[in-house]
Amino acid sequence: MHFASDNWAGAHPRIAESLAALASGFAPAYGTSDLDRKVEEKFSEIFEREVSVFFVATGTAANSLALTSVSRPGGVAFCHRESHVVEDEGGAPEYLSGGTRLHPVDGALGRIDPDGLLAKMAHFDPQFVHSGQPVAVSITQSTEIGTVYSLDAIEKIGAICREKDLPLHMDGARFANALVSLGTTPAEMTWKRGVDLLSFGGTKNGCWCAEAIVVFDPRHAREMPFIRKRAAQLFSKSRFIAAQFDAYFADDLWLDTARYSNAMAGRLARYIEDSSKMRLAWKPQANEVFALMTTSTAEMLQSKGVKFHDWKIPVGFDASAIKAGERLWRFVTSFATTKNDIEAFGRLIE
Amino acid sequence: MHFASDNWAGAHPRIAESLAALASGFAPAYGTSDLDRKVEEKFSEIFEREVSVFFVATGTAANSLALTSVSRPGGVAFCHRESHVVEDEGGAPEYLSGGTRLHPVDGALGRIDPDGLLAKMAHFDPQFVHSGQPVAVSITQSTEIGTVYSLDAIEKIGAICREKDLPLHMDGARFANALVSLGTTPAEMTWKRGVDLLSFGGTKNGCWCAEAIVVFDPRHAREMPFIRKRAAQLFSKSRFIAAQFDAYFADDLWLDTARYSNAMAGRLARYIEDSSKMRLAWKPQANEVFALMTTSTAEMLQSKGVKFHDWKIPVGFDASAIKAGERLWRFVTSFATTKNDIEAFGRLIE
Amino acid sequence: MHFASDNWAGAHPRIAESLAALASGFAPAYGTSDLDRKVEEKFSEIFEREVSVFFVATGTAANSLALTSVSRPGGVAFCHRESHVVEDEGGAPEYLSGGTRLHPVDGALGRIDPDGLLAKMAHFDPQFVHSGQPVAVSITQSTEIGTVYSLDAIEKIGAICREKDLPLHMDGARFANALVSLGTTPAEMTWKRGVDLLSFGGTKNGCWCAEAIVVFDPRHAREMPFIRKRAAQLFSKSRFIAAQFDAYFADDLWLDTARYSNAMAGRLARYIEDSSKMRLAWKPQANEVFALMTTSTAEMLQSKGVKFHDWKIPVGFDASAIKAGERLWRFVTSFATTKNDIEAFGRLIE
Amino acid sequence: MHFASDNWAGAHPRIAESLAALASGFAPAYGTSDLDRKVEEKFSEIFEREVSVFFVATGTAANSLALTSVSRPGGVAFCHRESHVVEDEGGAPEYLSGGTRLHPVDGALGRIDPDGLLAKMAHFDPQFVHSGQPVAVSITQSTEIGTVYSLDAIEKIGAICREKDLPLHMDGARFANALVSLGTTPAEMTWKRGVDLLSFGGTKNGCWCAEAIVVFDPRHAREMPFIRKRAAQLFSKSRFIAAQFDAYFADDLWLDTARYSNAMAGRLARYIEDSSKMRLAWKPQANEVFALMTTSTAEMLQSKGVKFHDWKIPVGFDASAIKAGERLWRFVTSFATTKNDIEAFGRLIE
Secondary structure, three states: OEOOOOOOEOOOHHHHHHHHHHOOOEOOOOOOOHHHHHHHHHHHHHHOOOOEEEEEOOHHHHHHHHHHHHOOOOEEEEEEOOOHHHHOOOOHHHHHOOOOEEEEEOOHHHOOOHHHHHHHHHOOOOOOHHHOEEEEEEEEOOOOOOOOOOHHHHHHHHHHHHHHOOOEEEEEOOHHHHHHHHOOOHHHHOHHHOOOEEEEEOHHHOOOOOEEEEEOOHHHHOOHHHHHHHOOOOOOOOHHHHHHHHHHHHHHHHHHHHHHHHHHHHHHHHHHHHOOOOEEOOOOOOOEEEEEEEHHHHHHHHHOOOEOEEEOOOOOOOHHHOOOOEEEEEEEOOOOOOHHHHHHHHHHHO | OEOOOOOOEOOOHHHHHHHHHHOOOEOOOOOOOHHHHHHHHHHHHHHOOOOEEEEEOOHHHHHHHHHHHHOOOOEEEEEEOOOHHHHOOOOHHHHHOOOOEEEEEOOHHHOOOHHHHHHHHOOOOOOOHHHOEEEEEEEEOOOOOOOOOOHHHHHHHHHHHHHHOOOEEEEEOOHHHHHHHHOOOHHHHOHHHOOOEEEEEOHHHOOOOOEEEEEOOHHHHOOHHHHHHHOOOOOOOOHHHHHHHHHHHHHHHHHHHHHHHHHHHHHHHHHHHHOOOOEEOOOOOOOEEEEEEEHHHHHHHHHOOOEOEEEOOOOOOOHHHOOOOEEEEEEEOOOOOOHHHHHHHHHHHO | OEOOOOOOEOOOHHHHHHHHHHOOOEOOOOOOOHHHHHHHHHHHHHHOOOOEEEEEOOHHHHHHHHHHHHOOOOEEEEEEOOOHHHHOOOOHHHHHOOOOEEEEEOOHHHOOOHHHHHHHHHOOOOOOHHHOEEEEEEEEOOOOOOOOOOHHHHHHHHHHHHHHOOOEEEEEOOHHHHHHHHOOOHHHHOHHHOOOEEEEEOHHHOOOOOEEEEEOOHHHHOOHHHHHHHOOOOOOOOHHHHHHHHHHHHHHHHHHHHHHHHHHHHHHHHHHHHOOOOEEOOOOOOOEEEEEEEHHHHHHHHHOOOEOEEEOOOOOOOHHHOOOOEEEEEEEOOOOOOHHHHHHHHHHHO | OEOOOOOOEOOOHHHHHHHHHHOOOEOOOOOOOHHHHHHHHHHHHHHOOOOEEEEEOOHHHHHHHHHHHHOOOOEEEEEEOOOHHHHOOOOHHHHHOOOOEEEEEOOHHHOOOHHHHHHHHOOOOOOOHHHOEEEEEEEEOOOOOOOOOOHHHHHHHHHHHHHHOOOEEEEEOOHHHHHHHHOOOHHHHOHHHOOOEEEEEOHHHOOOOOEEEEEOOHHHHOOHHHHHHHOOOOOOOOHHHHHHHHHHHHHHHHHHHHHHHHHHHHHHHHHHHHOOOOEEOOOOOOOEEEEEEEHHHHHHHHHOOOEOEEEOOOOOOOHHHOOOOEEEEEEEOOOOOOHHHHHHHHHHHO
8 A cells, every 4th residue: 555655656657658669769869859849849738838848857956957047146035834845855956056045934734825925025125135135936836735726826926926026936746736636727827827937747647757847938948958957967868758758748648647646645535534543634635645643543554554654744734633642644646556555545444 | 870879879678678667566765665775786796895876867967976975175176188077068067066176187099198197186285275176086988089998097097096095986978888898897997996986877878867876985975865865866766767777787788788889889990991981080999989081971971861970189189190171070889779770881981 | 323233333443553563564475474373373372272263254254164164965054043144144154055054943032942953953864865964053152132142051052063963153253242241261152162163253343354263173174274265265465364363362452342342232221221212122141232112213313313223023032022113123332332422322212 | 575476565554544544433334335435436437437346355256256247057267277267266266156167278478369269169059058158258467477468469359258249357466567567547458348347456456455346337247246245255344445445546556556566577577687597488567577597596596585486387388498407486576575675686696
């Protein structure tokens, strides 16, 4: 019963087949092959505008280089206190951007609170060199704790960014899960709401290794080829990423895997709601489910082969809702989650 | 007729199969799976000692982070003037290492001249803070122009490094080609000759994307997990690299592909030697062949579908040997080069 | 009436004379003159042990390079949320240290709370590469808001650092003010309590420009000459700083100016305590006085020529103690503050 | 007899007096005082256009931050192989600019050869990300070996820069010496010939510590306040630099000290020309004189108290002109050089 993380899964069969099919033959290197171009054009089609696309090795690279591309001296980027860039990237955003500071903003359930954002921004006076200067806002869609920004919420933050003349970056490591959760289009969830830069993740949703930086205004992407190369993120056989994305987008595989994954999370959540051994911490909106239970219950489950991890109580979560002995635990589903595993888990916690 | 570069090839069928076979199933992420460990142990076996291994996305990353791990403030690394780190990595070594300077050393046919190295080192007085301080020597095996350091030459440079208390790094993007060219063992070509850090490349020799930093003394690898993560080079589904290396090493596939590739280069070279239209610039020792011919000959070949590039006259090459109208051109073979292509090329240049 | 900042003052007459006296004559450059050595030895004498001393241009440089010298990849340094390194150095510590993150710790009245520090540290698991790794703790003595760590408090934090094997840095931009406030010795306030690195400031206490990094264990200072040079902080005519420190230490001028400055702050505080127009926010322990008053009172004072600034309500300050209309304001004294100014201010606020 | 370096001198009496006079009184910090503004305006007057001026601590800082301000990812800056930025700044330009590579260009007598510059530039194809991208050209006026670029030579390099759309930086650590040598104006020697950024040095010509970055087009200086602060180069009591420049410019002191210094160099050179013990290596154009003599002669002089250093044979110097046993030696004069010392030296080498 694998709920440890969506990156414990392998690759979707159609992704694997696409890679295998591409193995033979020759093609220009460093992202200049026909397949690379075809996939780049597919991105433009999906986003309903001409976009610039840059494949990179990891989501951390996508986030870090997106922020690097907009950074300026003494730069400060606003992001949620518990976002991946802050908590899980080993300092890569600061390091790769030449020291840009990640300024933590609070907000319930993993989402930046627009008022909190404005309050943080108010501390920065453009003439006061000592504090540094705001350079970007970064949000995560879906968030680290399985919630999703509504289109209105994105628009609100986008409006703040436009007013302050700051670019808005979206960490979309789980972009597809959020997209199908909202039932909207890629364009509506991004540039139409004010997003300027996107880390588009395919790895967690069925690829081996397929991450891309999407720049919505190609004029802002001029330095990106050098930024990527300088960060050692330009693959020679780039088309092995292109091949994954090619299959990912074909026949909307990516939406199917995301829908499936979210559905599995929903089913898991219902079992938890019905359980007397644990309870939902909050309603899942994507492919991550958070539950409160005692350590002894968790250990019982783990002894039965259920893989999952404990989690830190998030900012803004009402601690008084946690009963004595309870802790918070995370369950993640993916394209590879089996219904059997869900059922077996359901039986265990009845 | 594909001789443009060894990174224009795809993946060897056995590499592709290994990846496909791994697609299903779950395993811990970030390099902690059983397969990751198995491959790491295989590296130790191949190198006949316990080594530390770190998979990264590109050869540029391997070189840059290897140098980063030994860098110090004001650091200066000695490398051949025409090495990949100097000419083809977009500034990644300097950027990722916090400004380490690459100090170019000359030497004929792509190989550092030990006396030239000593002469460069003599300019650095450990007490003279203004010049910076030497931190490493880096050599490339096989070199950018298809030559190979002999074991004696490596030992000589290794001895200089030990005397100066400097680590020796080997850029082994084409490690296997050099290894089978010398007919020696990985241990003999590296740590037994004084090499401390190795960029071990699999991509050019049949993988999609399989590069590793090998640290021969694990005590020197303590910071490497953080160095790699901070540089956004830690793959979540790391076993997709492990699977490639697993197949790469199985039944010595990597040595077979390297031998094949070198043999194809040898066959190509013989055709060139016999040709009246072009001539060998120097004897190839690995999988790259360099020829002198006129631009009109080159254009004729390209019009017939032969893919290859022009190349800069290397340092130390006797320019007087170049006849009027001639330029230098590079041909690269790989595991995927077909004998048919070689024969067809042979016929074209008869 | 100048209470805006201690860096609005010029230089103490004896500092100015010392510089003037040194103007003629020749001496070796880059910190190798006899006077440089004499002053370095004086530091060792003052601190009652052999120390390594590095003059730099600014307090920000001292802090940033001290942290740089102990940083490691993915490094995280713990410091008070409202410390100078976090709020007033324009990102220099992050930038110069290659991206070290400043991890904010709370604590009342500008001082790190040891329990809060331990709680923050507990989030970092040495094996969990994603979070980065702790590399240092930094405290400020006296703090940004005019309070002082007791020797016991320093010892407590020093003990945590030793237990976690982390270096302890002290930002001593106002070192002398804290020292005379505690009535202790430099040794007792630093290395005897576990401080490993000190930013020793002379500028705010009577010099033009005299800042130094003091490394208490010279074995840890080996890279510092290169760190300083690489950061463009090695003065050619270094003795112009040495001359300032020479006069600063002669006949304990530095202690006299600090005592005077603190005494002026005490006198100012008493006037505020007796005033009906404003009240002390907290008891000053060094040369900064914080008062609560309405904006209209502040504007009245400013219209009379009193120079001072508003200040942010610090973390841990009981907001309920602030009455409607009140804000927080800072007054800073220095060696150059005149008793006349204090008296005149006293009369204004009666 | 002090000819070791112009930074072995102290400060000119009028500089020292200016600093002393400023010691009392209060003024806003961080470069916002009236005196700071007055001096900034003086720069505009001297350069006959509105310029932006940024005081920094060292010439290395001025050079490094000037280059940082124009750098871009994978940046390559062209400079003379033996320039100060390459040989004497401990890696600061690379480090502070995030890894910009200094690309060495040859040229006789310390000056970049325009054709050599064009040849180097030709290796960089704007579309070829692997090589990095040109970002600047930097020249030194006067050069490290006491020669001076003619106005025509600067114009030629300026024209190349404009054609290539690259900014031209001038390292003016000895700006005044070159200026009076050419008998021209600051405007003619800089922006009227295509110079965009200037490191303006006062330290070697009579100040204690007075270096400034001059940006000729203020629109290009927008990020500089943050660049300087982030590099820990913003002085709190900035007016102690302003006071030095104030005296430096008053009554053209700076031109007088430079003329005097150059004249002393000329007199020294004539003694050398007349000597049988040594000979001029090349004609001095500023305040540095280079001579060829045997080590035994040099040791004899040093034993008589003459301070001077040996020097590396520069690129482009005809080695065949060096007789057996001879080496190259440098003599530097300054405002503080005494005629007595020159005469005494003359007698020693008769």
